[in-house]
Amino acid sequence: QKEVEQDPGPLSVPEGAIVSLNCTYSNSAFQYFMWYRQYSRKGPELLMYTYSSGNKEDGRFTAQVDKSSKYISLFIRDSQPSDSATYLCAMRNNYGQNFVFGPGTRLSVLP
Amino acid sequence: EPEVTQTPSHQVTQMGQEVILRCVPISNHLYFYWYRQILGQKVEFLVSFYNNEISEKSEIFDDQFSVERPDGSNFTLKIRSTKLEDSAMYFCASKGGGTNTDTQYFGPGTRLTVL
Numbered sequence: 658q659k660e661v662e663q664d665p666g667p668l669s670v671p672e673g674a675i676v677s678l679n680c681t682y683s684n685s686a687f688q689y690f691m692w693y694r695q696y697s698r699k700g701p702e703l704l705m706y707t708y709s710s711g712n713k714e715d716g717r718f719t720a721q722v723d724k725s726s727k728y729i730s731l732f733i734r735d736s737q738p739s740d741s742a743t744y745l746c747a748m749r750n751n752y753g754q755n756f757v758f759g760p761g762t763r764l765s766v767l768p
Numbered sequence: 769e770p771e772v773t774q775t776p777s778h779q780v781t782q783m784g785q786e787v788i789l790r791c792v793p794i795s796n797h798l799y800f801y802w803y804r805q806i807l808g809q810k811v812e813f814l815v816s817f818y819n820n821e822i823s824e825k826s827e828i829f830d831d832q833f834s835v836e837r838p839d840g841s842n843f844t845l846k847i848r849s850t851k852l853e854d855s856a857m858y859f860c861a862s863k864g865g866g867t868n869t870d871t872q873y874f875g876p877g878t879r880l881t882v883l
Binding site: 689691693698699700701702703706745747749753754755756757758759760761 | 772799801809810811812813816818823824826859861870871872873874875876877879
């Protein structure tokens with residue numbers, strides 16, 4: 658089993674739709690969870706950062722962490738064509754600096 | 769807004785040659801990182817650097833790799849003898865030492881092509 662898994666997509670949705678992106682992981686020691694957005698040929702850009710379980714909201718973005726299920730989600734409300742990118746989840750434990758990234762989900766928001 | 773910069777944007781080299789990838793982290797940041805992303809694959813951690821020494825490295829970061837902060841602004845990744853499988857995007861990242869300690873800011877990357 659891979660340490661962090663994501664559906665690679667591509668996921669295509671119409672503009673204005675609610676998008677749900679997910680990651681599952683196997684290492685129960687992970688405590689810090691991130692979502693990054695990566696446009697083509699660019700570096701990852703941090704969107705959301707959460708510690709342990711719970712929800713966090715920032716504008717159109719909501720991150721959820723369910724540690725009991727080892728499952729994290731990113732919701733995008735009122736999706737825009739500019740949200741079209743690859744979305745990467747990343748996580749680490751309490752001790753190291755080593756973030757483990759998921760392979761990314763490619764999202765296309767169609768106008 | 770301050771940003772991480774990387775040079776060159778694209779480096780082409782022959783197998784066996786040495787390459788140095790350069791990064792200028794955000795000026796008041798304390799932690800520095802290199803990641804790589806092979807085309808179509810996930811971002812992989814290579815190394816973290818703090819207080820002028822390596823704080824953590826992955827299995828990928830073998831003896832062919834080294835990092836250096838030669839002055840107060842640059843952070844470099846050297847690959848001594850490049851192999852075909854080193855072809856990838858290499859991202860530098862940095863973060864500060866404040867309360868939001870996990871916010872890593874990534875540079876735009878250097879595309880390394882080994883022929």
